[in-house]
Amino acid sequence: MSQHAHLGADNIAHLTDEEKREHRKEIREVVLRPLRHTGWAGWLWIGFLSVIFLIGCYAYYLQLKNGLKVTGMRDYASWGLYISNFIFFVAISLVGALISSVLRLTSFDWYRPITRIAEIIAVSGVLFAGLIIIVDMGRPDRVLNLFIHGRIQSPIVWDVIIVSTYLTMSVLFLYIPLLPGIALCRDQLTEKPKWQRWMYKVLALNWNGSHKQWSMMKKSIAVICVLIIPLAISIHTVTAWLFATTLRPGWDSTNFGPYFVAGAFQAGTACVIIAMFAFRKVYGLQKYLTEVHFNQMGKLLVFLCLIYAYFNLNEYLVPAYKMRGAEGKLLNDLFTGHFAPLYWSVQIFGMALPALLLLWKRARKPLPIAIIAVFVVVAAWFKRYLIVTPIMLHPYTPIQGVPQAWTIYFPTWIEIAIVSASLAGVMLIITVFSKFFPIISIWETLENEGIELEEMDNPVK
Amino acid sequence: MVYNTRNNTSGISLKRIILLLVLSCLSVANGWAQDTKTATISLSYLQTDSTKTLKATVLSDNKPVKGPEIHLYVKRMFGMLPVGKAVATDTLGEALINFPMDLPGDKDGIINMVVKIEKDEIYGSVEVEGSAKWGSKPKGELSEWGARSLSASREKAPMTLVVVSIGLIIGVWGTVLWLIFQLFRIKKAGKQIKKATEAAI
Numbered sequence: 045m046s047q048h049a050h051l052g053a054d055n056i057a058h059l060t061d062e063e064k065r066e067h068r069k070e071i072r073e074v075v076l077r078p079l080r081h082t083g084w085a086g087w088l089w090i091g092f093l094s095v096i097f098l099i100g101c102y103a104y105y106l107q108l109k110n111g112l113k114v115t116g117m118r119d120y121a122s123w124g125l126y127i128s129n130f131i132f133f134v135a136i137s138l139v140g141a142l143i144s145s146v147l148r149l150t151s152f153d154w155y156r157p158i159t160r161i162a163e164i165i166a167v168s169g170v171l172f173a174g175l176i177i178i179v180d181m182g183r184p185d186r187v188l189n190l191f192i193h194g195r196i197q198s199p200i201v202w203d204v205i206i207v208s209t210y211l212t213m214s215v216l217f218l219y220i221p222l223l224p225g226i227a228l229c230r231d232q233l234t235e236k237p238k239w240q241r242w243m244y245k246v247l248a249l250n251w252n253g254s255h256k257q258w259s260m261m262k263k264s265i266a267v268i269c270v271l272i273i274p275l276a277i278s279i280h281t282v283t284a285w286l287f288a289t290t291l292r293p294g295w296d297s298t299n300f301g302p303y304f305v306a307g308a309f310q311a312g313t314a315c316v317i318i319a320m321f322a323f324r325k326v327y328g329l330q331k332y333l334t335e336v337h338f339n340q341m342g343k344l345l346v347f348l349c350l351i352y353a354y355f356n357l358n359e360y361l362v363p364a365y366k367m368r369g370a371e372g373k374l375l376n377d378l379f380t381g382h383f384a385p386l387y388w389s390v391q392i393f394g395m396a397l398p399a400l401l402l403l404w405k406r407a408r409k410p411l412p413i414a415i416i417a418v419f420v421v422v423a424a425w426f427k428r429y430l431i432v433t434p435i436m437l438h439p440y441t442p443i444q445g446v447p448q449a450w451t452i453y454f455p456t457w458i459e460i461a462i463v464s465a466s467l468a469g470v471m472l473i474i475t476v477f478s479k480f481f482p483i484i485s486i487w488e489t490l491e492n493e494g495i496e497l498e499e500m501d502n503p504v505k
Numbered sequence: 506m507v508y509n510t511r512n513n514t515s516g517i518s519l520k521r522i523i524l525l526l527v528l529s530c531l532s533v534a535n536g537w538a539q540d541t542k543t544a545t546i547s548l549s550y551l552q553t554d555s556t557k558t559l560k561a562t563v564l565s566d567n568k569p570v571k572g573p574e575i576h577l578y579v580k581r582m583f584g585m586l587p588v589g590k591a592v593a594t595d596t597l598g599e600a601l602i603n604f605p606m607d608l609p610g611d612k613d614g615i616i617n618m619v620v621k622i623e624k625d626e627i628y629g630s631v632e633v634e635g636s637a638k639w640g641s642k643p644k645g646e647l648s649e650w651g652a653r654s655l656s657a658s659r660e661k662a663p664m665t666l667v668v669v670s671i672g673l674i675i676g677v678w679g680t681v682l683w684l685i686f687q688l689f690r691i692k693k694a695g696k697q698i699k700k701a702t703e704a705a706i
Contacts, residue, residue: 193659194659195658195659195662196659196662196666196667196670197655197656197657197659197662197663197666205674209674209677209678209681212681213677213681216681216684216685220684220687220688223691249688249691249692249695250691250692250693250694250695250696250698250699251691251695252695252698252699254694254695254698256694257691257694257695260687260690260691260694261687261691263687264684264687264688267680267683267684268684271677271680275677
């Protein structure tokens with residue numbers, strides 16, 4: 045019977061009630077298995093991430109104690125690794141809206157088992173985006189001043205508003221569809237410690253799967269689905285405007301909003317593919333995260349790579365045709381100068397090759413596509429570095445009368461440690477979440493297979 | 506022997522040195538007190554159609570002072586802008602400094618100036634402030650000083666931007682509150698069903 049698990053409503057319709065019950069029991073057992081037991085490899089992974097995170101915390105303590113002089117940032121390169129990392133986190137957080145909302149509203153059904161993965165990536169991404177901005181502040185104790193004294197005319201204030209709003213909405217988008225899953229944990233994971241059972245009880249909000257509760261939950265999800273799309277586009281467009289409203293070569297572009305959004309969808313989709321592969325392999329979810337999902341995500345990634353390539357052409361080719369003044373110097377530095385190896389690696393391995401390779405069905409199998417997605421994500425991170433750093437070092441007014449060291453930027457170990465800690469923090473949140481809550485949305489998967497919502501909460505003996 | 510002589514000489518020299526120092530200090534102080542005089546600067550603003558000239562007159566004991574160099578500065582937002590080169594006063598104690606025709610003033614065209622004698626050997630440092638409506642009035646955005654604009658302070662943000670922003674924030678956060686309210690309703694609905702089930706049992 046388990047072979048029917050991912051085949052959809054048509055194939056499960058012929059099952060008897062007893063077989064459906066067995067099917068429900070099986071999916072619940074499989075999805076709850078990682079919550080019941082954590083192996084040594086799991087603990088090792090959590091320990092590894094925690095150590096990186098703690099090293100980053102120590103590095104931040106040193107930065108707080110000694111000030112931003114411990115970083116490689118100076119007068120000209122006043123934005124560096126932290127801001128690059130901030131854009132990357134905002135970018136990957138958009139995937140929650142793409143997978144859970146756009147695909148839902150456009151009536152695609154294959155997305156259902158991966159919604160939760162996309163949503164937890166979105167929440168952890170936007171959370172660390174907010175934190176890394178505070179890390180970039182010389183005086184983090186003054187962060188409240190942004191709210192108290194901020195000017196509504198400033199894109200920085202828009203960013204503060206939209207990041208906090210998107211974080212709140214993403215948490216709700218993760219939590220509300222999770223209610224039946226939490227209730228399942230409350231009812232099934234009775235062997236867990238008292239505090240954990242209490243947590244499930246509180247978070248489940250007395251969920252018992254009544255028609256009224258399903259109705260309210262689905263209505264709420266529908267509202268979030270509609271609202272989160274403009275919010276997601278806004279968060280990355282406003283982030284793009286932080287740059288585009290600044291008069292600098294390379295940023296002074298009307299293309300920046302959609303260019304950032306397209307890149308964000310591409311990077312986020314690649315992140316989801318990697319997470320899908322990891323959870324499938326480690327948690328044994330092959331029946332629910334199937335080759336069909338990887339195939340579809342591969343096609344989606346090709347589409348997004350091509351869109352991003354189109355925006356890249358606009359962003360670089362048009363000014364390169366003119367090669368005027370400071371912009372020309374910047375582009376020369378990117379195309380043939382100091383940043384050329386990184387620039388071409390990012391364009392080729394992060395965009396052109398993935399789009400080309402994924403045209404073949406064999407490349408859309410789980411392992412090949414996961415490897416390709418790793419390249420896309422790494423390239424996406426360095427792409428953000430290229431959007432920030434070279435531009436800071438190519439202002440319109442020439443750099444004069446400053447020490448030679450100020451004319452270049454290379455991050456110090458403190459910046460690298462803090463950024464590594466933030467990346468580890470995102471993965472830690474995703475890992476810990478998957479040890480407490482079902483990483484696959486059981487009800488959405490079952491609903492996709494034709495199981496009625498009211499049936500789902502019948503106790504499974 | 507040599508050592509003793511040196512020793513004696515050293516003792517005598519020390520007393521002499523102290524004595525000389527005391528006398529020198531008294532002498533310098535006396536000399537300084539005698540040489541440093543008080544001077545005053547008065548300003549006149551001379552204007553024709555095509556020139557603006559600042560006349561600084563230096564007097565000491567009501568007598569014109571010849572020689573000290575007059576420096577002119579204009580007060581700007583973050584410091585003092587030196588205007589022209591220093592001009593020494595003539596036998597009448599007057600120094601004429603040409604003032605630029607195109608220096609921006611405040612919204613009324615007023616320029617605040619500082620005229621100085623800097624570390625003069627006889628008169629020390631003397632300073633006087635003055636103002637004249639000699640500045641060009643700012644054009645464009647600056648002439649709308651205090652008006653609502655993107656570059657103004659937070660209290661002077663454009664009304665359209667304020668209304669649109671507040672509208673969007675209320676709309677989105679209103680929805681967030683509605684969603685939180687739905688969570689309370691879900692919880693309440695669960696509680697009611699639980700009670701009904703318990704009552705039925």
